[in-house]
Amino acid sequence: MPLKNTDKTYGWVAIVMHWVSAIVVLGLFFLGLWMSDLDYYHAWYKTAPDIHRSIGVVLIGFTLLRLLWRSVNIKPTELLDSPGWQLTLARVIHGLLYTWFFFMFVSGYLITTAKGQGLEVFNWFVIPALITGVENMEDTAGGVHLGLACGFMCLVFLHAGAALFHHFVKRDNTLRKMLGQTPK
Amino acid sequence: MNALKPLWLSVALAAALTGVSSISAQAAEYLIDTKGAHAFIQFRVKHLGYSWLYGRFNEFGGTFSYDEAKPDASKISVDIKTTSLDSSHAERDKHLRSKDFLDTDAFPTAKFVSTSYKSTGAKTASLTGDLTLHGVTKPVVIAVEFIGSGSDPWGGFRAGFEGKTTIKGADFGIAMEKKLGPAAAEIELILSVEGVRQGDAAKK
Numbered sequence: 001m002p003l004k005n006t007d008k009t010y011g012w013v014a015i016v017m018h019w020v021s022a023i024v025v026l027g028l029f030f031l032g033l034w035m036s037d038l039d040y041y042h043a044w045y046k047t048a049p050d051i052h053r054s055i056g057v058v059l060i061g062f063t064l065l066r067l068l069w070r071s072v073n074i075k076p077t078e079l080l081d082s083p084g085w086q087l088t089l090a091r092v093i094h095g096l097l098y099t100w101f102f103f104m105f106v107s108g109y110l111i112t113t114a115k116g117q118g119l120e121v122f123n124w125f126v127i128p129a130l131i132t133g134v135e136n137m138e139d140t141a142g143g144v145h146l147g148l149a150c151g152f153m154c155l156v157f158l159h160a161g162a163a164l165f166h167h168f169v170k171r172d173n174t175l176r177k178m179l180g181q182t183p184k
Numbered sequence: 185m186n187a188l189k190p191l192w193l194s195v196a197l198a199a200a201l202t203g204v205s206s207i208s209a210q211a212a213e214y215l216i217d218t219k220g221a222h223a224f225i226q227f228r229v230k231h232l233g234y235s236w237l238y239g240r241f242n243e244f245g246g247t248f249s250y251d252e253a254k255p256d257a258s259k260i261s262v263d264i265k266t267t268s269l270d271s272s273h274a275e276r277d278k279h280l281r282s283k284d285f286l287d288t289d290a291f292p293t294a295k296f297v298s299t300s301y302k303s304t305g306a307k308t309a310s311l312t313g314d315l316t317l318h319g320v321t322k323p324v325v326i327a328v329e330f331i332g333s334g335s336d337p338w339g340g341f342r343a344g345f346e347g348k349t350t351i352k353g354a355d356f357g358i359a360m361e362k363k364l365g366p367a368a369a370e371i372e373l374i375l376s377v378e379g380v381r382q383g384d385a386a387k388k
Contacts, residue, residue: 039363040363040364040365041365049275111274111275111278112274112275113274114274114277115270115272115273115274115277116272117273117274135267135268136267136281137274138274138275138277138278139267139278139281142278
């Protein structure tokens with residue numbers, strides 16, 4: 001498997017980054033839902049949000065690296081036998097997925113920092129609060145963060161559904177390219 | 185400079201007149217000075233039973249009437265915007281406003297209206313009234329201390345009180361004990377108000 005992308009398949013760096021992102025996004029989503037309902041005396045009540053925030057920040061850094069890597073690589077050739085609207089839809093969803101990482105990060109950051117507290121990342125560094133003093137910003141940002149998370153899952157569903165459709169119905173290389181399998 | 189003159193004159197005049205009127209203190213309406221933040225609605229709850237956690241409501245307003253000669257005729261009414269809850273920590277404030285506690289979407293305001301004021305000493309009193317919080321109205325008794333009153337340096341007349349009371353979250357349908365443990369069952373309220381006497385401007 002090549003390190004960098006070729007016109008036929010993704011390189012292993014892009015593949016690893018893609019699947020790590022996928023696992024982390026799903027993990028953050030379910031961790032986020034689970035931790036919001038924890039009892040105050042639950043052993044994870046304090047730790048789970050600490051981990052959720054920290055991983056979220058690391059993920060945004062990772063995504064920047066991913067976009068950087070994407071920009072210095074070629075894109076494997078799209079399946080030009082698909083209808084034009086499907087190609088357009090795929091591009092739009094890819095664009096939205098990347099954009100969503102940043103919306104999620106910003107809305108989450110604004111919850112934590114709304115009253116001036118910094119966002120601590122694994123006792124490693126602290127992102128200071130920039131915007132404070134906006135009335136009830138933590139509530140607004142919280143609602144947005146949850147809404148966006150559900151939207152993210154809808155996009156993931158469409159994205160994964162399309163990949164499975166290509167793999168099992170159209171039996172083409174779409175998913176194989178992202179699994180490191182030799183193109184047919 | 186000329187434009188400033190009338191203002192300067194009126195301030196001096198008001199100060200002189202207030203000095204006179206304050207000698208014969210009458211039952212007067214006071215507006216709680218939230219504009220200048222000389223009033224505080226604070227609460228404190230024990231955290232795990234190990235320490236006190238303090239918070240406050242930043243937005244409220246109200247009036248009281250007070251006559252030093254007839255203190256038992258005193259009245260107070262305060263409206264509180266529950267969404268203005270502030271415990272200096274965004275995530276906790278969000279949680280306290282949520283359905284788990286104050287449910288400020290459903291109950292954006294709280295209210296206290298006094299029903300009686302009984303002097304218990306030279307500077308102390310027992311203030312009874314109806315507190316509406318989380319959609320539940322219950323009578324509460326507030327131990328009041330009269331702090332002081334008099335002319336301020338800017339032509340007004342002020343009077344200030346501090347009140348303390350303890351309520352149980354459960355009495356107002358707030359599951360404090362259930363959610364935060366037995367030490368958090370009770371909420372102490374510390375109410376500090378300074379009022380500016382109304383109508384002094386009209387006397388000018």
